Amino acid sequence: MCTVCGCGDTAVFDGKRREELLPFGHVLARAPAKHSNGHSHDHGHDHFHDHSHSHPHDHTHHYGLGAAGVSVPGLSQARLIEVETSILAKNDGLATANRRVLTALGALAVNLVSSPGSGKTTLLCKTIEMLGDAPLAVIEGDQQTSNDADRIRATGARAVQVNTGKGCHLDAQMVGHAMDDLKLPPHAYLFIENVGNLVCPAAFDLGEDAKIAILSVTEGEDKPLKYPDMFTAAKLAILNKIDLAPHCDADLDAYEANLRRVNPTIEILRVSARTGEGMAAWIGWLRAHLAAKA
Amino acid sequence: MHEMSLCEGIREIILDQARTHNFARVTVLRVEIGKFAGVEKPALAFAFDVVMQGSPAEGARLEMIDLPGQALCYDCGKSVEIDDRFALCPLCGSAKLMPQGGDEMRIKDMEVI
16 A cells, blocks of 8 residues: 555555565655556655664654655654454444343344254244244344245244345344344344354354254264354254154264263253154243343 | 454454554554464455455554463363363363353554554
């Protein structure tokens, strides 16, 4: 970047070439930047600094010898600024704002995270059915399509589809905007179905009360060990599709042991959204946590 | 994982800092990355160069400082430092360790001109 006007042309100043061109640290005086918009900061005299400074003297004013190679009135040269800010500070601030809104409403928000294909949407449709008249809304995150939101709306529930485009996770800003659209009633359930991905969503706080990891028994007992971040961040793991366990030699105890290996405090529910087995315990979990927020 | 998003976060913070502290360029940026932050350092370095284009940190040097992983042992109750997620408690040998620190992703400081 040009150090005087801030324009973004780096062609002249990268690496070795900079050293060759600028032996005295002058950025612009001897080597006018090739600005893309056709102007330069050249000026009409040469600079000579070929004497050594072995003696003290007070008769010369050298400008532009600092790291920038220039002197701009009002701007000091090299400075150290202590930042000490989390890279995700902006997201975390927005998540806190979401959480405040949810708390004021006495609403419970759960962030459903899993691999693609673990059965999140089916589980959610059954959950909505079983919750009956309870106020609830769904935020659906996917890279593309509104298929999942359409499936949720078919149950009669309100849903907002968020397409993340190239993004691999929902962030607090997307959820905040979706919450604005949904205008949640008091004491509602908010289900946030995250993008199917066991890596990135672990790090992004959305303002939810709990991350819930859904793991289907077809995925392999060692999945918690392969993706420990997500299972460490989750408060509850739902071991889904247990009706399939006998057909794929799944060892449910091994799933649980591996979940507890990465997160000693994780709660685990064994569920089949298809047959309804274990669903009552899941609905009970939701009701208890909603009641706790009242 | 999402190094590009992280760099967008870094860029926002730099733009904020540039307004507050009135500087034109960042020459060095130091970030602290915890062992369990899930950040792939080469990917972060690559994304950094791309995302900082056109910002005050274009061409800045990115220095990454590793922070150790920390965990609470549920058996001996001590807070311990561990190298990987599946390490056993160095004090009592227990496997019941809950990661507690080491997921930091923080901008420590920056040198600006």
